[in-house]
Amino acid sequence: MNSNLGRLTGLTGGLMLALYTGLASAAYRVNFQPPVTRIAGEIYNLHMLMMYVILVIFCIVFGVMFYSIYAHRKSVGHKAAQFHENTTVEIIWTVIPFLILIGIAWPATKTVIDFKDTSNPDITIEATGYQWKWGYDYLKGEGKGISFLSTLTTPQDQIHNLEPKDKHYLLEVDNPMVVPVGKKVRVLTTAEDVIHSFWVPAFGIKQDAFPGFVRDTWFRADKEGTYRGQCAELCGKNHGFMPIVVKVVSQEEYTQWVAEQKKKASALAEDPNKQWTLADLQARGAKVYAANCAACHQATGKGLPPTFPALDGSKIATGDKAAHINRVLNGKPGTAMVAFGKQLSDTDIAAVITYERNAWGNKTGDMVQPAEVKAARK
Amino acid sequence: MSAVIDTHGHGHAAEHGDHAHPPSGLMRWVTTTNHKDIGTMYLWFAFTMLLIGGVLALTIRAELFEPGLQIVTPEFFNQLTTMHGLIMVFGAIMPAFVGFANWQIPMMIGAPDMAFARMNNWSFWLLPVAGSLLIASFFVPGGAPAAGWTMYAPLSIQMGPGMDLSIFALHIMGASSIMGSINIITTILNMRAPGMTLMKMPMFVWTWLITAYLLIAVMPVLAGAITMTLTDRHFGTSFFNAAGGGDPVMFQHIFWFFGHPEVYIMILPAFGIISQVIPAFARKPLFGYASMVYATSSIAILSFIVWAHHMFTVGLPTAGLLFFMYSTMLIAVPTGVKVFNWLATMWRGSMTFETPMLFAVGFLFVFTMGGFTGLMLAIMPVDVQLQDTYYVVAHFHYVLVAGSLFAIFAGTYFWIPKWTGRMYDETLGKWHFWLSIVFFNITFFPMHFLGLAGMPRRVPDYASQFTNFNQISSVGAFGFGLSQLLFLYIVLKCSVFGKGEKAPARPWEGADTLEWTHLPSPAPYHSFHEQPEVK
């Protein structure tokens, strides 16, 4: 019996020790991520202020409660008093909380006003939410004209536990947003299909992105580094798989990055009138399909009906070519099928349509050239 | 049941005629217009839904035990979170409180039954139909809706036919709630015993009166929102579609105009139960009865002007943000008054801690923590960081599980002697309390940390740094879920199996409302044909 007890104590002690050392490590973060903008810092401080206020109230209220539980029990022979109102006390405990609230509201109001002030930005970037990736368009300031998509790079095998997970599992992308340190960046948010939300915890910003509307927020990062966030509004099945990564770099590095992007863009610009062979189109289309279509329509082309219909043997993918081009360019309103016209180049769209019309059981032998896509755009 | 003699001995059996002898077997329950039978059915329906919703929750927690996808696909995961929310809100918590209202309101105001007995039957029987539709949506092509219980457009427009089934289910549940509310209001306003003025009503009756008005005010609003979703889905309207001149944010405004009062619909009756239990076990009258009534009313009124605090990240103008921040902070005042009043009721009482009191004190302790996090979320800039994270998940489970559900447990243990004529097993009841409160906190407390550190809600998979707290939470969830089977056993034992010590008419020394002072245990099938006089 005694030895059992001893073992139990030892075990509990060991567990406590493990818990304590565990708590000290980063895996048990119990507060906000370290703030890197003024707003995030203010939010951090507001949260701490509130925590102290709450802690004090907590101690008083539950101190009273537990004292009462201890002292005013029938089992210790306490006789019940019969009072049931006291106007003075009731007024006091209505007024005091009210005053505390005013004390909190004051700093909070200042932060709200600061938070909403998106005027005079150095750089304006539009963030567009797609199911399920982000698109960034640099609209104003240094880097104007840069535009790219930013997609999760965590391999499916890691997600399905077939290989070990990276350090930045689920929080890594192919093309991060890049901004210079110390500059005011205004982020316009919008979406293509459903509501998404642009959230970078270290910056203290979260702004929903609505299809058909533009909203804005801003940040000025004080420290270089890579900051990671996620889409914060449920946006369908891969909501958990559309992270946001922002790289804050020095002004020199930023200028260099802008130059590289510009060079890359001109190198990538393809001649829309080039004539492709069927094999080349199919090879390229397979890649485009895997990156943009397979999440819904599946690699097998069988889809996940009824929300995501099959392409294998579908009327669109085996019927009239023009209808197929139109569907990919403009999407189908009211369904999950979004317009890819803005996201993909003529060549990519031509390639993916060609792929879809020849993959699986769809052996139509059709070929779509980039020029046809270009013509179909109004 | 009708053989039980009521204390007044007015020889009711002779006057009753044939309705004193209800049909037996299944038909008794299908055709019953008796408030006690209907209350019982509401409570069993709610408990069944609680178990179903609980199984969904445990599946979610199992998937989240470690990073990566193990058990479910992301699309099914979203169905689980959506249906867990809908089932718990509309299937478990709301019907459970209506069950309490049915059993208790007539007995507490000295009325023989509810005002509209047949409509009462209809209100209940709509629910199993709606519940079946809701659950059936799992089995249609595309599965259950996966747009969250908030059903934000345009994601809800993308869903398969499961969404339509759920919309119909919500319409039916809304109709049921509205009829139930009309019944409750009419009963309370017209059928009180002579001498029972409004300001002499038990607090539980007061909270339900206010809740019923809230229900009538906002259930049609929800019906409007989901009907617009339905027509956007099938009839080419564009209420929420920007391309057609609509606005997806409008859905959120309408939804939360319903949704915030809905939160109080789920907590005010809980306040009522706690306000009955604490005085009974402190052997001391409720402190500040009048201020309790005013506080409850102000919470109800304020609930109509705070809805946009659920939408601090949609991009409201500064003035709007400030208005909704201030109005939300204001709610802390009447809520504080309530907590202080309960404390003052306990203060210098002569307390004992049977299971109902344990749950009431547990409620007070843990619900108040949910109140604190609510205050935190009222602060708009802080909310921006916490919106749609696990912090919010922690917050609303602190008020809905530790709040509403614990109050439901407190009320069940409190009144089950009156309902069944048997005392519940006190030892097991205490076990149920301690297991529930410990596992509840193990499950939900770590979620605060997850949210602060930046884990979004409604995700089937997460970055590795969130693993530890998720594992603690999942272990707690299974403990909490399994503990509820103990509750099932305790209730079955004194109801269906009729075992346990016989309950006296007034098992709780400090309980002084009419059902304890004027009726035997179990309460006779027909009570208060002769209304008691209240001084």
Ligand SMILES: [Cu+2]
């Ligand atoms: Cu998203």
